[in-house]
Amino acid sequence: MRQTTQDWLVNAALRLLVGLALALPYRARVALTGWLTAHVVAPVAGYNRRSRANLALVFPEMAGSERARIARAAADNAGRTLIEIFSGAEFIERVKGARVSGPGMAAVEAARAAGRPVIVVSGHFGNYDVVRAWFAGRGIAAGGLYKPLSNPRFNALYVERITAVNGPLFERGRAGLAQMVAHLRKGGILCLLFDQRINTAEPLDFLGQPALTAFSAAELALRYGADLIPAYGIRDANGTGYELATEAPIPHEGARAMMEALTASLEARVRAHPEQYFWIHRRWKA
Numbered sequence: 001m002r003q004t005t006q007d008w009l010v011n012a013a014l015r016l017l018v019g020l021a022l023a024l025p026y027r028a029r030v031a032l033t034g035w036l037t038a039h040v041v042a043p044v045a046g047y048n049r050r051s052r053a054n055l056a057l058v059f060p061e062m063a064g065s066e067r068a069r070i071a072r073a074a075a076d077n078a079g080r081t082l083i084e085i086f087s088g089a090e091f092i093e094r095v096k097g098a099r100v101s102g103p104g105m106a107a108v109e110a111a112r113a114a115g116r117p118v119i120v121v122s123g124h125f126g127n128y129d130v131v132r133a134w135f136a137g138r139g140i141a142a143g144g145l146y147k148p149l150s151n152p153r154f155n156a157l158y159v160e161r162i163t164a165v166n167g168p169l170f171e172r173g174r175a176g177l178a179q180m181v182a183h184l185r186k187g188g189i190l191c192l193l194f195d196q197r198i199n200t201a202e203p204l205d206f207l208g209q210p211a212l213t214a215f216s217a218a219e220l221a222l223r224y225g226a227d228l229i230p231a232y233g234i235r236d237a238n239g240t241g242y243e244l245a246t247e248a249p250i251p252h253e254g255a256r257a258m259m260e261a262l263t264a265s266l267e268a269r270v271r272a273h274p275e276q277y278f279w280i281h282r283r284w285k286a
Contacts (some may be wrong), residue, residue: 011153018157021083026090030080030240037079038072042280047075051279058207058284059274073275077235081127084240088164095133095233095242104229104246108189117184117226121217123195123266124231124278130233130242132166132191145180147172147196166191184224191198192217194262197283202256204263207270208282211263218250218258228258230265235276245269 017036021029042048051071055062084091104120111118122128122144127260146162146169149155163169168183170176186192194217195206203210221228231246250261271278 007151011104014154033083034080038076045265054279067189068276074279077276085129086161092133098139098244099244100244103248104245107249110229117189118189119232119272120191120229126235126276127233136166142166143168143183143192145170177260194265215255215259218255
């Protein structure tokens with residue numbers, strides 16, 4: 001992969017910021033990174049503007065002041081999520097104490113006892129890696145799919161850190177897909193996020209607007225007999241605690257119907273906690 005001077009400079013700056021944050025006590029580093037993301041990074045990078053535009057699209061009746069508040073809170077949540085994931089063992093230790101709600105984890109245990117694979121599905125909401133960290137805290141391997149960052153130098157640190165939470169990890173692409181399928185065939189657990197825009201995907205209604213949505217999570221579940229279980233790491237009011245909210249497995253009724261059910265599940269969580277969704281994504285771009 002071609003590397004530029006800009007890649008080098010951005011990598012150096014990001015590694016410096018991450019290193020300084022990790023030198024702080026856990027609660028302080030999470031709070032500081034969230035504040036810097038909301039009040040420095042997001043305004044400069046245009047993330048707040050994009051978030052407000054997305055909020056105006058799906059909540060046209062919402063007051064502009066409320067959109068601005070949610071955009072800032074969402075940026076704060078995104079910063080907290082990043083440094084938490086980079087905190088490795090400390091993050092896993094925090095997640096061990098998370099309150100677990102819903103029937104999802106009982107369904108995971110039943111599938112594991114029967115030797116069936118499990119696909120735990122979430123969205124870019126709350127801290128989406130709470131799920132993998134929760135499994136790690138119990139000594140359970142949970143694979144994941146990731147998309148490499150555009151900066152190859154910082155991507156090396158990113159992959160190292162997300163792998164430290166739990167694994168194995170599979171890079172998006174043909175080789176990663178083959179490894180992921182082998183993992184499922186062995187009865188493994190796979191954690192996926194399904195709410196990124198894929199240009200070749202089909203539109204499904206999400207928060208009242210068509211959003212291009214890949215059917216891969218449902219297709220994998222159908223092909224390999226995996227339970228498809230929604231789960232969400234919802235951030236507590238204190239900013240560093242979580243609830244692991246889980247739901248019953250999605251019935252195997254066809255890929256489209258299953259993805260519509262997953263989308264409706266995420267939609268309900270976003271409506272309940274709009275400040276925890278990653279509004280900076282171009283989710284509804286045509």
